[in-house]
Amino acid sequence: MARASGVSRGTVSRALNGDPYVSTAARAAVQRAVVETGYVVNRNARSLVTQRTGTVVMVLCEPQEKLFEDPSFNLLMRVATRRLATKDVALVMMVAGDDGDRERVVRYLRGGHADGVLLLSTHAGDPLVGALESLALPAVACGAVLGREGVIPYAAADDREGARQMTRYLVEQGRRKIATITGPLDTPGGLNRLEGFCDVLGRKATKKLIAQGDYTRHGGYAAMLELLKRAPDLDGVFVGSDLMAAGALAALREQGRRVPEDVAVGGFDDSAVAASTHPLLTTVRQPLERVAQETVRMLLELIDGGERPESVVLPTELVIRESA
Amino acid sequence: MARASGVSRGTVSRALNGDPYVSTAARAAVQRAVVETGYVVNRNARSLVTQRTGTVVMVLCEPQEKLFEDPSFNLLMRVATRRLATKDVALVMMVAGDDGDRERVVRYLRGGHADGVLLLSTHAGDPLVGALESLALPAVACGAVLGREGVIPYAAADDREGARQMTRYLVEQGRRKIATITGPLDTPGGLNRLEGFCDVLGRKATKKLIAQGDYTRHGGYAAMLELLKRAPDLDGVFVGSDLMAAGALAALREQGRRVPEDVAVGGFDDSAVAASTHPLLTTVRQPLERVAQETVRMLLELIDGGERPESVVLPTELVIRESA
DNA sequence: TTGAAAGCGCTAACAA
DNA sequence: TTGTTAGCGCTTTCAA
Numbered sequence: 001m002a003r004a005s006g007v008s009r010g011t012v013s014r015a016l017n018g019d020p021y022v023s024t025a026a027r028a029a030v031q032r033a034v035v036e037t038g039y040v041v042n043r044n045a046r047s048l049v050t051q052r053t054g055t056v057v058m059v060l061c062e063p064q065e066k067l068f069e070d071p072s073f074n075l076l077m078r079v080a081t082r083r084l085a086t087k088d089v090a091l092v093m094m095v096a097g098d099d100g101d102r103e104r105v106v107r108y109l110r111g112g113h114a115d116g117v118l119l120l121s122t123h124a125g126d127p128l129v130g131a132l133e134s135l136a137l138p139a140v141a142c143g144a145v146l147g148r149e150g151v152i153p154y155a156a157a158d159d160r161e162g163a164r165q166m167t168r169y170l171v172e173q174g175r176r177k178i179a180t181i182t183g184p185l186d187t188p189g190g191l192n193r194l195e196g197f198c199d200v201l202g203r204k205a206t207k208k209l210i211a212q213g214d215y216t217r218h219g220g221y222a223a224m225l226e227l228l229k230r231a232p233d234l235d236g237v238f239v240g241s242d243l244m245a246a247g248a249l250a251a252l253r254e255q256g257r258r259v260p261e262d263v264a265v266g267g268f269d270d271s272a273v274a275a276s277t278h279p280l281l282t283t284v285r286q287p288l289e290r291v292a293q294e295t296v297r298m299l300l301e302l303i304d305g306g307e308r309p310e311s312v313v314l315p316t317e318l319v320i321r322e323s324a
Numbered sequence: 325m326a327r328a329s330g331v332s333r334g335t336v337s338r339a340l341n342g343d344p345y346v347s348t349a350a351r352a353a354v355q356r357a358v359v360e361t362g363y364v365v366n367r368n369a370r371s372l373v374t375q376r377t378g379t380v381v382m383v384l385c386e387p388q389e390k391l392f393e394d395p396s397f398n399l400l401m402r403v404a405t406r407r408l409a410t411k412d413v414a415l416v417m418m419v420a421g422d423d424g425d426r427e428r429v430v431r432y433l434r435g436g437h438a439d440g441v442l443l444l445s446t447h448a449g450d451p452l453v454g455a456l457e458s459l460a461l462p463a464v465a466c467g468a469v470l471g472r473e474g475v476i477p478y479a480a481a482d483d484r485e486g487a488r489q490m491t492r493y494l495v496e497q498g499r500r501k502i503a504t505i506t507g508p509l510d511t512p513g514g515l516n517r518l519e520g521f522c523d524v525l526g527r528k529a530t531k532k533l534i535a536q537g538d539y540t541r542h543g544g545y546a547a548m549l550e551l552l553k554r555a556p557d558l559d560g561v562f563v564g565s566d567l568m569a570a571g572a573l574a575a576l577r578e579q580g581r582r583v584p585e586d587v588a589v590g591g592f593d594d595s596a597v598a599a600s601t602h603p604l605l606t607t608v609r610q611p612l613e614r615v616a617q618e619t620v621r622m623l624l625e626l627i628d629g630g631e632r633p634e635s636v637v638l639p640t641e642l643v644i645r646e647s648a
Numbered sequence: 649t650t651g652a653a654a655g656c657g658c659t660a661a662c663a664a
Numbered sequence: 665t666t667g668t669t670a671g672c673g674c675t676t677t678c679a680a
Contacts, residue, residue: 045673369657
């Protein structure tokens with residue numbers, strides 16, 4: 001390569017990496033040689049010396065079944081991929097659903113294959129988080145890591161306030177008996193949205209009116225049936241995710257309840273499913289694009305040796321459609 | 325590291341890589357030093373000399389939205405991850421949904437980050453395939469790559485015969501007017517299942533009775549509505565995937581058709597959704613675990629410098645539940 | 649602005 | 665069975 005362009009290895013390297021101290025002539029010669037020989041840098045060799053791999057791993061801390069069903073992950077991943085690409089870093093995905101997976105991910109990371117980690121959907125007490133901390137690898141989470149909020153910086157929607165917005169809205173619509181279907185309570189979305197619900201309803205948020213789902217469509221369906229059994233006279237329900245809300249709508253239809261006439265249904269996320277349910281789902285919009293953008297920014301800062309960045313919490317927005 | 329264990333670098337390397345020519349004493353010394361120093365090999369350095377990275381990329385050739393909704397991908401990925409792990413190779417995932425994505429994947433691959441590629445859900449004429457071929461990187465596909473069957477080895481279910489099984493079954497059940505919802509016709513599953521359907525029905529498979537879906541739940545829903553409009557008297561439908569069948573069931577219910585009394589519904593895949601529909605879905609079981617196993621085996625052979633392995637086509641099985 | 653040279657951490661061929 | 669040595673392909677001082 002140095003020979004092909006008639007300059008030294010050092011100059012080639014400088015030209016390729018945009019070093020300003022390269023003459024126009026040399027730069028042109030290198031450019032030409034690259035085209036002629038179809039040259040591609042060997043990233044391993046580069047990594048060996050720079051200690052950088054140019055790749056970031058997005059780790060999905062969730063049994064795969066659930067994960068993939070949720071359109072939010074798509075969006076998060078797509079946006080992150082794009083943002084990282086502008087800095088010329090690749091995003092790869094790994095799933096850490098069980099112990100075996102987790103060990104593999106840690107091995108991969110310890111092998112020095114990545115410069116940083118983007119954590120998705122961590123549950124409280126996930127052992128992967130501890131492993132990551134001891135690796136001292138830059139890591140940022142989408143959504144708080146319960147219990148490690150001070151350690152792992154994150155970007156997240158304001159789940160609690162979002163839940164309040166929706167619950168308040170249901171109350172304002174004159175609903176008297178409002179239930180909720182939560183996500184898993186060891187996730188920030190599960191926990192904080194329930195808290196927001198309780199903030200508004202106070203003592204009216206009885207245990208009977210709270211059912212736990214698992215962020216899947218089927219989980220929402222099952223939880224809705226359960227709620228109808230426990231409180232047949234409920235007239236409103238705040239569901240902790242759009243996908244679960246879609247399941248809840250199916251259950252309500254099956255049980256002959258009209259939405260929103262008999263029961264008002266509010267979702268959370270404003271994901272693609274919200275726009276394809278019957279009736280269209282009234283929901284809380286999460287600024288997922290911005291969550292992804294911010295996480296990527298923070299991770300890149302961390303990788304560049306910056307201080308631990310401040311976590312950011314982004315505002316949500318009520319989106320009123322037909323179901324409430 | 326060599327110093328810590330009191331032997332030479334060469335011996336350390338041999339001990340770590342399981343070379344038989346290492347004395348028990350030396351091996352023990354190295355082992356101890358590894359524990360004491362918390363040593364981890366630098367994979368970049370190793371890759372630089374071995375020309376192996378120990379990672380394989382699973383490339384999803386599909387706009388992400390569709391992809392992730394389908395439980396089949398989960399299974400494929402989970403099985404592949406596990407099989408590869410036994411050979412100590414990591415599986416990472418990348419999505420190639422649009423041109424930008426594709427370019428990124430190719431760059432990553434050209435960067436020498438992976439030893440091989442597992443292709444998922446390629447569409448006919450996907451430019452990525454050509455790029456991959458010119459990279460001369462080992463590649464194997466789950467499901468045939470339409471148009472490159474002779475070039476990219478694959479493992480797949482016998483889609484055509486599976487479709488025949490289901491269609492024959494519907495006929496045997498006395499259904500007289502059977503329609504079908506296909507997958508995209510530039511995918512092997514879309515095309516071959518339609519062909520199997522036509523094999524059995526012959527001239528009765530008129531254009532009016534064929535609607536195209538896109539492997540999503542919503543696509544199945546929309547296609548079913550369309551079919552009901554075009555042929556209100558249909559009494560059976562073979563749907564090219566379970567997820568689309570779930571959508572079709574919703575459409576039928578909405579239109580007041582009973583399943584299976586008025587309309588018999590057959591799916592394809594036997595994925596998790598088939599067991600959670602109402603009524604439970606009669607479907608065609610695809611041996612996806614074996615597909616994943618075989619693809620991994622073939623890819624590993626290829627990576628080890630073996631000849632281009634024979635593609636394998638695996639038999640399907642009719643699973644009778646409630647919907648037909 | 650450039651070339652020369654010194655490694656990055658590892659494996660593999662060779663000699664002992 | 666082991667130590668020695670020569671790179672793998674690249675970046676990055678250091679001098680020039």
